[in-house]
Amino acid sequence: MAKNLLYAQSGGVTAVINASAAGVITTAREVGERIGRVFAARNGILGVLREILVDTAGISDNDLARLRATPGGAFGSCRFDLDPAERNPAQYDRLFAVLAAHEVAYFLYNGGNGSMETCRQIQAEADARGYPLTVVGVPKTIDNDIVHTDCCPGFGSAAKYLATSVREVGLDLAAMTTSGGRAFVLEVMGRNAGWLAGACALAAEGPGQAPHLILLPEVPFDEPAFMRRVQAVVERVGACAIVVAEGLRGPDGRILAMQRENKGYIQLGGAGEVIADRIASSLGYKVHYAVADYLQRAARHIASKTDTAQAFAVGKAAVRRALAGSCGVIGIKRISGHPYRWRTIQLPFEKVANLERKLPPDFIAKDGFGVSDDFRAWCRPLIAGEDPPRFVDGLPDYLHLDLPLEPPHLPGWQP
Amino acid sequence: MAKNLLYAQSGGVTAVINASAAGVITTAREVGERIGRVFAARNGILGVLREILVDTAGISDNDLARLRATPGGAFGSCRFDLDPAERNPAQYDRLFAVLAAHEVAYFLYNGGNGSMETCRQIQAEADARGYPLTVVGVPKTIDNDIVHTDCCPGFGSAAKYLATSVREVGLDLAAMTTSGGRAFVLEVMGRNAGWLAGACALAAEGPGQAPHLILLPEVPFDEPAFMRRVQAVVERVGACAIVVAEGLRGPDGRILAMQRENKGYIQLGGAGEVIADRIASSLGYKVHYAVADYLQRAARHIASKTDTAQAFAVGKAAVRRALAGSCGVIGIKRISGHPYRWRTIQLPFEKVANLERKLPPDFIAKDGFGVSDDFRAWCRPLIAGEDPPRFVDGLPDYLHLDLPLEPPHLPGWQP
Incomplete structure (x- = not known):
């Protein structure tokens, strides 16, 4: 009898992670028995550890x-990392008991860098235990910080949303x-990598258009130089639109945050507010x-069609690779830039897990306050x-899934 | 020879104010000579005061x-208010000199409450001076706070954007x-009126869905009651999504703001951050x-089609009324709710200018933490x-207008 497939989602979700889920489920239905x-x-x-599972057969084609x-x-x-197998074998005993109870031979995990380490750990332990399992990592992150792939599903849609927002806000700002003098600051995600902040550059169709300055986490914040640039923009076009990554760091390497005297209160003021305050x-x-x-x-609502296609494709590829017994992380390889052509590839877990891809120097503008033409062409x-x-x-007519839980085969367990 | 029309935009701009401009220009072209x-x-x-004008004939049909x-x-x-005519007659001398120099007989001003007062002042002074002018106010504001109109162009699109965003963020929040316990706070515009905050309620398709609580500027913030409600939501569904209007006030009538010890820094932390901090x-x-x-x-990019149609229609109606010599503010009258049918109307400046429409009590939920079913049906x-x-x-392929300036007929002047 054919073995079962188990899919799960991990980490911060995206606008298109469910497109990857749809890719997995659709493809698994297509391969039939x-x-x-x-x-x-x-x-x-x-x-998985708690044995809280649903059967996706309950999802209609329409849904x-x-x-x-x-x-x-x-x-x-x-957000949960497995312990190293040698330190917590009971955790893996439980994991494989659940997989065995549901006759799972294919495990597809849809997540970011950390989740790819989870994939690596599970595959390694399956191999060590002789449990017949193929683990495939399905990439997902708006941060685009997974190595060895052209890009990561989730990024393109977040980038499109942000670049659109900056273009729109630039028109608003220019009207008054x-x-x-006026300034506007948009804080975007990106703790360590400036892919999303950089993508906002696509909003500008010409010189003088928003965003005028981009503050990347890869470039230590040079406040005096920044203020001179803001002032120069305002003197030239009347208002300055700035994009700042949440992970912007000062020359001391520390993330910018409000210096507040709010005893007992948790510190929430972020990079956007700091920059706005200082200007x-x-x-x-x-x-x-x-x-x-x-x-x-x-x-x-404003997803990139390229992104949704790639999200679906990595789900589909994951099923195909799993069936072929080939473990690893699905990636995207750029075949050509103009026109954009790409295909899915597979990478060993070790080449991806826990690694982080920052903006390379040739994607950063020479002055540090934006991105290069090469970045624009890539993005x-x-x-x-x-x-x-x-x-x-x-x-938008979004789906609220409400599938019945599979009856558990094992006693309850808490990680 | 036919007299000229002068159109201008005022106050905070919107996603659809240019649709009103297009309505004005298109209709003026249609009426020919x-x-x-x-x-x-x-x-x-x-x-107008500076005599910085453009001729819209330079805009192609495609543009x-x-x-x-x-x-x-x-x-x-x-953002500029005329002085009262009796206090600053020179300002009006200049204004009418510019209008006369360009043979303007129709002045259409596209703005909010304050701009309708400007319309009133100019019409009154034209009448007093015997200058043949018809002034028509074209309404615009995302705040929807203009009285005696079903709604105001700009509101529907901002409402659609916010409700969509809340629906999307609710799905994100529910995934983790x-x-x-988790909470998410979205701060929306609305200094004195909760129309936009209330519109976010449309995001929820059923109980338990975001937004779970809405903090309106019309309802003094009852912090203990609010915290009990947040806790109850989190205990029921795991996470709580809150919408807060920027103008939320405490029981003392003062707008909430961060109590920061940031000497020399301007206070920017708004209601959203305050609520987040306190939770x-x-x-x-x-x-x-x-x-x-x-x-x-x-x-x-996510404008309401109803809103863009109304924005265009108020521009069109303004031209028709101006030609008929009928001064006043264009409004929208709801003929029926299901299906929604509406038509433009015209209101005297005095009934609209400088007045502010807040949420009426029957549009506010009994517990004060949201809106009523009547509001939902209206919105x-x-x-x-x-x-x-x-x-x-x-x-989005947005237009950057770059029309040549009309040569001035008068010496320079600064207001």
């Missing part, structure tokens, strides 16, 4: 199409004159700031094409 | 269609479990917050329908 049941764990590896166009993680996600106090401009936060990784195809969800009554 | 030239002032009434789908204020906006410190949850700021009023048709801009290379 070569795969038995297609389970999904609730809340990632935690759901599968809606799933492809729904942001968030329809099966639930988690203030004799005293207001240094230059006396009227400053607004926006924090995109989760909006940028959930904005399925442009990734936001290309529209793939809007269906709208009902003025709002 | 009944109107001479169609000028637009740069930066609102300031451009006029792009203008209709471009956010921001293509002719530039301003944290044993300690984190009171309940110990992991809290994120987003600030939509200008993004919400510029998001033309739903205003976000209905999609009217996306054209996309090129993955981004």
Whole structure:
């Protein structure tokens, strides 16, 4: 009898991670009897350990199409790292007991750098135990910080949303004159890597258009030089639009944060607010700031068609590789830039797990306040094409999955 | 010879104010020789006083269609109130000198409450001076706070953007479990009126869905009751999504703001951050917050088709009324709710100018933490329908107008 497949989602979710889920489920249905049941764990590896599973057979074809166009993680996600096998064998005993109880031979884990380490650990332990399992990592992160892949599903849509927002806000900003000068700061995600901040550069169609300056986490914040640049922009075009990555660091290597005297209060003020505050106090401009936060990784309504296609494709490729008994992480290889052509590849876990891809120096502008033309050329195809969800009554018709839980075969267990 | 028309934009711009401009220009072209030239002032009434005008004949039909789908204020906006005529007659001497120099018989001003007062002042002074002028106010504001109109162009699109964002972020939030509880706060515009905050309620398709709580400026912030509600939501569904209007006030009537010890720094922390901070410190949850700021009023990419149609229609009606010699503010009258049917009306300046429409009590939920079903029924048709801009290379193809300035007829003048 054909063995079963288990899929799970991990880490911060994206606008298109469910497109990867749809790619997995659709492809598993297409291969027919070569795969038995297609389970999904609730809340990632935690759901596997807790034996909280659903059978995706309960998703109708119509809902599968809606799933492809729904942001968030329809099966639930988690932030949970497995212990090293030698330190916590009981955790792996439980994991493999659950996999065995549900006759799982294929485990597909949809996540970022850390999740690829989870994949590596599980494959290694399966091999050590002689459990017949093929683990395939399905990449996902808006941060685009996975190594050895052209890009990562989730990034293109977040980038398209942010670049669109910057283009729009630039038109708003340009409409109002203030004799005293104006600035606008948009804080975007990116703790260590400036891919998303950099993508905002695509908003500008010509010199003088927003964004005028981009502050990348790869470039230590040079405040005096920055203030001179802001002032020069305002003197030239009246207002300055700035994009700042949340992970912007000062010359001392520390993340910028508000120096507040709020005893007992948790520190929340981020890089966007810091930059806005400093411009207001240094230059006396009227400053607004926006924090995109989760909006940028959930904005399925303006997803990139390239991105949704890649998200679906990595799910599909993962099933094909799993069936072929080939473990590893699915990646995307760029075959050509103009026109953009790509295909999926597979990488060994070791080459990807826990590594982080920052902006390379040739993607950063010489002055440090933006990105290079090479970055723009690399990024442009990734936001290309529209793939809007269906709208009902003025709002996107997203799917709320509500599948019954599989009856557990094992006693309860808490990680 | 036919007299000329002058159009100008005022106040905070919106995603659809240019659709009103397109309505004005298109209609003026349609009526042929009944109107001479169609000028637009740069930066609102300031451009009139400074005699900085452009001739809209320079806009091609193709660009006029792009203008209709471009956010921001293509002719530039301003925040400038005329002095009372009796206090500063020189200002009006200049104003009418400019109008006379360009043979303007129709003045159309596209703005909010304050701009309708400007309209009233100019019409009154024209009548007093015997200058043959018909002034028509073209309404615009995302705040929806203009009285005696069903709604105001700009509101529906901002509402659609925010409700979509809340629906999307709700799916993101629901995907992640944290044993300690999670909350997300979105700060939206609305200094005194909760129309936009309330519109976010449309995101929820059922109980338990985001937004779980809405903090309106009309309802004094009851912190203990709020914290109990947040806790109850988190205990029921694991995470709580909150929408807060920027103008939320405490029981003392003062706007909430961070109590920071940042000597010399300008206070920027807004209501969203305050609420996030307080949840984190009171309940110990992991809290994120987003600030939509200008993004919400510029998001033309997800404009409401109802809104763009109304924005165009008020521009069109303004030209018709001006030609008929009928001064006043264009409004929208709801003929029926299901299906939504509406028509333009005209209101005396006195009934609109400087007045502010807050949420009426029957639109506010009994517990004060949201809106009523009546509000939902009123709001739903205003976000209905999609009217996306054209996309090129993955981004909206917005128009950057660059018309030559009309040669001035008068000496320079500064207001």
